[in-house]
Amino acid sequence: MVLTVTHETRYQYSGAVWLEPHTLYLRPATTPFQVIHNFRLEIDPVPILLSEGTDAEGNPMHLAGFSGTTQSLTVRSSFHAECLLDNPFGYILYPFEAVRIPFLYPEPQKPVLQPYLAGAPGQGPVREYARQLAAAVQYDTLAFLETVTRRIFADFAYEYREFGAPFSPAETLAGKKGACRDFSLLMMEMCRSLGLASRFVSGYLLGNPHKEQYLHAWVEVYVPGGGWRGYDPTQGELVSNRHVALAASAVPALVTPVQGVFRGAASSRLTAAVTVAQGSMLSQRQVMVN
Numbered sequence: 001m002v003l004t005v006t007h008e009t010r011y012q013y014s015g016a017v018w019l020e021p022h023t024l025y026l027r028p029a030t031t032p033f034q035v036i037h038n039f040r041l042e043i044d045p046v047p048i049l050l051s052e053g054t055d056a057e058g059n060p061m062h063l064a065g066f067s068g069t070t071q072s073l074t075v076r077s078s079f080h081a082e083c084l085l086d087n088p089f090g091y092i093l094y095p096f097e098a099v100r101i102p103f104l105y106p107e108p109q110k111p112v113l114q115p116y117l118a119g120a121p122g123q124g125p126v127r128e129y130a131r132q133l134a135a136a137v138q139y140d141t142l143a144f145l146e147t148v149t150r151r152i153f154a155d156f157a158y159e160y161r162e163f164g165a166p167f168s169p170a171e172t173l174a175g176k177k178g179a180c181r182d183f184s185l186l187m188m189e190m191c192r193s194l195g196l197a198s199r200f201v202s203g204y205l206l207g208n209p210h211k212e213q214y215l216h217a218w219v220e221v222y223v224p225g226g227g228w229r230g231y232d233p234t235q236g237e238l239v240s241n242r243h244v245a246l247a248a249s250a251v252p253a254l255v256t257p258v259q260g261v262f263r264g265a266a267s268s269r270l271t272a273a274v275t276v277a278q279g280s281m282l283s284q285r286q287v288m289v290n
Contacts, residue, residue, distance in 0.1 A: 022260030083241035094225035153236025
């Protein structure tokens with residue numbers, strides 16, 4: 001499946017401001033599951049310096065430096081994504097001991113995976129909920145991951161929040177509601193509590209063309225024999241060829257698509273628009289954030 005994605009972020013300032021360097025996570029990586037074509041990045045005002053590299057976790061990133069003052073900042077990216085993951089079940093667990101949780105990752109992998117195993121403090125109810133779901137499937141690793149994905153989708157109410165920090169996993173569990181970032185953090189904590197390395201993914205989803213589309217989030221779990229595999233608790237499904245990953249991290253805040261600050265006595269207003277298209281079908285969303 002080939003998807004066409006555009007993503008525009010616009011900041012409007014109430015007065016002239018100086019822009020500090022901005023970090024951009026808008027170029028998806030080419031992986032065995034997605035191939036990116038014709039990536040284009042447009043920034044207004046035009047930066048005096050635009051460098052490209054990878055961050056500490058291997059995500060593509062840009063750093064934009066600016067000169068002078070401005071009353072707006074617009075960042076627009078576009079690309080074609082060839083999505084290749086038709087069968088998310090196409091792997092085997094190896095070593096075979098990994099079929100049941102908890103298990104131990106191979107010794108050479110432990111230092112690399114440690115950041116993705118660190119749980120948050122004060123999440124006792126979340127850990128107990130994870131143990132209950134694991135016991136219900138006899139601690140079968142893949143059955144647990146699918147069960148968590150589908151139970152969050154079925155038992156929790158989705159609510160889109162325009163701004164604000166994610167809820168803690170315990171808050172999401174107690175309230176039985178949240179946005180995609182909240183559900184992702186909840187599933188990450190549940191996985192980590194049982195020794196499953198997990199990370200936060202920012203990206204795009206081809207959804208219903210008649211509904212608004214948003215920047216999306218989901219979870220990847222490191223499965224022995226399968227590597228990083230995606231689970232989308234907001235949609236109640238395994239990640240496949242409807243998803244395009246932008247960036248992944250042990251710390252969700254590190255992969256916010258546009259990061260930076262300004263100097264000046266002004267307020268800011270954010271407008272974001274995402275379009276995801278397959279063939280001639282379009283989905284577009286416009287969001288205003290104060």
